[in-house]
Amino acid sequence: MSDVSQTQPQTGAGRTVLRGLGIFLIVLAVLLLFYGGIAYWGWQSGQDLRREQAMASQTAELDKQLALAKVDMDAGNYELALLRLEWVVGHGGGSEAAELQAEAQHQIALLLTPSPTPTITPIPTATPLPAPTADLTEEQEQAAAAEAFADLEDIMADYKWEEAITAVPAFQLRFPSYRRPDTDKMLYDAYLEHGQRLLPTDEIERGLFYLEQARRLGPIPEEVQGQIVFAELYLEGIVFYDVNWPAYLYYFRELCSYAPLFQQACPRLEDGLIKHADGLALSLDWCPAAEHYAEARALPRTGPLPEGLAAKQDEASAQCLLATPTPTATPEFGQGGEEGGETEGGEEEGEPIEP
Template identity: 50%
Template sequence: MAQEKISTTQQNEDPTPQGNAPTRRQLVLRLVGAGFLALALMLLFYGGVALTAYQNGEQLRVERQQAEQLAELNNQLALAEENITAGNFDLALRRIDWVLAQDPTNNTAVELRQTAQAELTALLTPSPTPTTPPPTATPEIPPTPDPAVVYDEVAAEEAFEALAALMEKGEWDTAVEDLISFQNSYPSHRRGETDQMLYDAYIGLGRRLLLTEQVERGLFYLGQAERLGNLPEEVRGEISFAELYLEGIVFYNVNWEAFFYYFRELCTYAPNYQNACGLLVEGLGKQGDLFAFQEDWCPAASYYAEGTRWQGSGANGLGEKLGTARANCAQATPTPGAITGTTGITGTEPISVTP
């Protein structure tokens, strides 16, 4: 009995967890759970911030691309207006068609295209030449005399000599106008000679215009000459170069790869035509600068290198840019080290093939 009382007393004196008091393990688990919850909330918060920043960045990128495209569209329309003013209607149409391909609802481009097309149509429509009226079927009624047939021989000869002087001086534009007027006034006076003179004037004027900004007008006059006779092979080559130039120049600062496609060929066969090689090197430099700005050094080096090949190592300062791009490209592209620690294969026998 005495032992049972002592045991009961000890049990009453020992402190044990009673009621709802948490144990130490429960406290630890609660702390860990609170930590995970806090971490999850932080991840959710920063994840939301990152997502918002990404979405804002994407929106800014899209807006910047749209602004750049709009600026380029406006630039091409401004260049098209300059082409129309200078009489380069075909080049203007090429620029406008590119704009409409990007933005078919551009009202300015639509109006400019109508203007350029109307001007080009007027340019390419030859002036009508008067024809001799057919003879009347009624012999009793005398035919009306053609004033172009009755003319003063002396005046006609004087006008012809003036035309010959213009041809001698190489004043092709005036000669073309005066020759057409002369043939309208004196259609039968030295017709063969004036046809030859008109043919030569068309070629002279057309070739001269091919070297200016009025390339399309030059091609038009050479086309008029071809209606009178076959063109020399040299002139046909110049026409090919002019057409190649027109095909490529519309891509300048718009689509560099397309521009390079045409001007590489033009620079190869006609390096001096319309500064073909200079424009090619300039474009290659600009494309290289674009990659260099993005720190994409290896493509930048390739464009700089091509530019120097076309026009020498000092072309437009590309030599220095090429050196910088190559150095940075080498740093960005680590060279793998030599393979060591290998053991050669020994004791091998040649393989014999039994037929």
Template identity: 40%
Template sequence: MMEPIEPDERAGESTEGEVTAARRPRLSVRLLGLLLVIGSVVLATYLVVAYFAFESGRALQVEQETTARTEQINRQVELAREDLTEGSPHLALTRLDWVLTQDPGNPAAQAMRAEAEAAQGATRTPRPTEPPEATPEGTLEAAAEGEPRAELQAIRRLVAAEQWEEALPLLLALQQRFPDYERGETDQLLYDTYLGLGLTYVNSDKVEIGLNYLTQAERLGDLPQEAQDYRLWADLYFQAVAYSGVNWEIASDYWSDLCAVAPFYQDSCARFQRALIGWGDQFAYYLDWCPAQRIYQQAWNREPTETLGAKLGEARAGCAAATPIPITGTETLTGTAPLTPTEPGG
């Protein structure tokens, strides 16, 4: 009998090895596919969770902004009511006009505005003017008396029409030439003129001139509450301007106070927003991301913009990557650096 041929056995073994080798890549492909499927599921789950978290955060931010805006509007309506009670209809109208720009359909502001307009009209009732009298003939004394009376008549008309700029030089000239003529009335007219000019200029870009006129008015009589309020707001304004670009933290505190009590004055709320961003930029300049994130977030909650969103995202990433480094013999670094006035404002 003949023995089995060895090459045939080797051939069988070779075929079996080839099959096993062919199965290995297939298994690898299947495992890779399974891993890709699992990875896709995990990624999809993460994206869904992240999306809902983002939407939830955005909804919360919108709710916070709406709540803050509603509180500020209600506060201004309340202050306008106090202004009417204290006899300051002009300031009440200023507050109510701001409220109606923010919330045109506000029923309380609309009703109160009509009341404030009526009160302001009552306070602007012109002073009774004397009819022009013919100068008696034949006496020099009567002629001299007729000159200041005519000038005073013209000044009365100007003051009643709130033409303060035209009335002021005539009043000063009249008092200089005739210091004892109707002094009580001319002082009152001068007080009204100084007060009107002060309130006009303190609401413009010439705040210092307005404050000077209010000081002149105060020498002739007590200032009404409206003028006192504007003088306080002007002081906050000057302090905020002085620190803006130098120390954004202090500047933002002043702008915040001014925005809270008088959002209509000197664009205070927009300036507060710019101060917050400048403060955040100051921290970001030194790569101090965690405090920058906190400040950017505050600014974002007030007024979200695309540019601010990019800054906030960068600060979040930087803060997340930051790691406190303990130093022997000292306190652990907190990731905050002191503000310095050397970094230019953003």
């Protein structure tokens, strides 16, 4: 009997512990589910917010590029405007961007098509109309295409790239299926060669446009890719001329280092350094002015130094030294007064004191 009475309380206590443990686990599961749901909701809200911010940023960039394209078109820079509009349309731009893109393409086609010189001709006398002739036979069509293709080959052999840029598309429009891979290769070569020729000139933007057209027809060689990078770097930097000298100098330091002969990168850098230093000197900011004059003076060049550069650097360096405080030595003091001076009692150091 004593064993049974001792077992029953232990069994009841064990059930109580198990019941409490079960309740604790249930509460813990509910809390985990609750806080896990809150955490998931917060993460999902963050993702939605991030997507909204990305969409807003892209929309703002699309609007910006569209506005810049309009400005370029108003200024007659149709090639640059077309590049912007193609990017806008490719990223989901609206109908306005597509319409402007078509207009830019039309304007470029007009620019590339030479307009004939108007001549005054007398009014012709009426003549009877010739009898209608039948369409060209297939053999005649092939013969005409072969003759026109031979003319294209002559143009390409003479390196008349600009003429080929207009002649090849006209040929493809007239004979769309005649040796199309060959004419595509001709057009690719014309775009590539003429685009490279324009990069070192004032028509750098047109050159980039032709190289972009070549990219659509085939891969761009690695050395031409480098020229494109330099051209884009030049266009990004030149807009800061006399507006933001530090930004201008950043781009042209890169160009002068890696492509010193491209668009006179080093002389342009020298000009920017001197003019920026002149402005700093005018503001009495002598030390930075001296540094910029020194940098301009150290640039590689084939001719003499610009007139007055050495004198400007010397003056700025001298003014920089005058404006810089010179540290002075702190005198040491002994217990009996200044070193080398009088001792206590007014007697000079080293003389005996009379009684």
